[in-house]
Amino acid sequence: MILSKRRVAPWAAAFAVTALALTGCGSAKSTSASAGSHDITAAQNVVKQAQAPVTKFDFPKDAVSVPKDKLVIGIPCAYAAEGCKRGVDAVAEAAKTLGWRYQMIDPAGDPQKMRSAVRTAIQLHADGIVLGAVPASVVKDDVAAARSAGIKVVNTFEPAPEGFADANSLYDHVQAGRANAAYVAAATNGAGKVISVNDSEFQSDVELHQGFTDGLKELCPGCEIAKDFDFQIANLQSQVPTQFQAILQANPKANAVWTAYDPVALAIAPVITRSAQNGKLTVVSHNGDPEALQAIKAGNQPFSASVAFSVEWQSYAAMDQMVRLFDGSLPANLKTVNVPQKLVNKDNVTSVPWDGDIDWKSAYTKLWKTTK
Known part of the structure; x- marks a missing residue:
């Protein structure tokens, strides 16, 4: 805490x-x-x-070629926080599917460690960073340095000012x-x-x-x-x-x-x-x-x-954005993606946690054209 x-x-x-x-x-x-x-x-x-x-979602329409040998760093707010843990675990799963290297750096909720995590990603020559509920106000200077170093940054969970990251995966x-x-x-x-x-x-x-x-x-x-x-x-x-x-x-x-x-x-x-x-x-x-x-x-x-x-859906949407950023083909309409939400009471609890109702995972993985 x-x-x-x-x-x-x-x-x-x-x-x-x-x-x-x-x-x-x-x-x-x-x-x-x-x-x-x-x-x-x-x-x-x-x-x-x-x-x-x-029952439906406006997934990207175009498939995308997945570049090889990329290193993605996941930085959660705190890995002990279930939502943040689920978020970066889904990033790790997607990275494995894409054939990329992945590393998680846990700041344990400490703002100074959040900044340090971004700087470490720069030192590791990461290709991409996924932020999981890391406040933009805390890491804005370090994220700017990472982007200047050519690292693609996708922000999830927390809204951020225009231009903070290369892309955002959120909900409304x-x-x-x-x-x-x-x-x-x-x-x-x-x-x-x-x-x-x-x-x-x-x-x-x-x-x-x-x-x-x-x-x-x-x-x-x-x-x-x-x-x-x-x-x-x-x-x-x-x-x-x-x-x-x-x-x-x-x-x-x-x-x-x-x-x-x-x-x-x-x-x-x-x-x-x-x-x-x-x-x-x-x-x-x-x-x-x-x-x-x-x-x-x-x-x-x-x-x-x-x-x-769905936290996991949000993370897969973020990784789809990352693939397209690496490919140089992320269109303007996909720079901010809002995943679906659902008002749940005791009459319509279908899964714990809520799985999003549709097979969003296959929708994304079918778009990712990997080569062996």
Whole structure:
């Protein structure tokens, strides 16, 4: 876990929070004291679309020749963080398929070690670097040096400023936040009184929060943010549960909670189960972490839904970008790829972790023309 000035992406919080058995309220049914007279048709439609199985994706149309003898370095936020680990493990798997050499450098969530990892990649004369939830603000100068040395850099998980990397493999955070807003609107029959728990240290969470708050205004005019609470990831275990307990007690009419990412919902779940509001709160979040999906599937505790995306799919998309960068054929429309996402509650948990619903792996490997 990172302390004080050390910052890692929300994925790193997953290994610092114990796996708690949480869950959901099932489908988006009312949890408010009275149904009210709000029109939630638009919100219900958004929920339906967000929960639908993924059946298609705009994969690259052109096959690409895979160059030989390339060295790719994977740099996760922290290998102990499950999401970051899964991300670089998928990069390693794809590199093996491509016939490339691969090395992982683990900064263990330390910003200084993140910078050092990029510099080490330069010293190793790497051909490519895949960043897994490494904040652009931390490594921007080192990444610029790597790119000046001819190394191709693909950024994953965290949004980054234009020009930071050669390519980005992400998911649409604003859309994800809007899906959660729709779920809250439907679950509270348009009368949500929401406690928002956000970590604005990270651009991904800023975008998720914006999508949620804008979505709530659009889809639920009768909803309101009862309390907008912002915290820092370093305090997730030590302070957030106690602070949330005070907020919950100060807002007895609250009927919904939005959190920026699943480990936050996991951390505050014991507070909710001990409170007078237990069973009365719709709790929604993001990531689709395995612990979160298992809790949602169990259906007996205060975790209603999470917007999931496939970490592995994101990594394979990043490696497809890397192949095309090496080949000199990465078109503008593939410089940023948003992989699909899905709003998951107890009624539509199909896999843990979510596998993306379609065979994305074969779609990519069929495009990679390797030579023996």
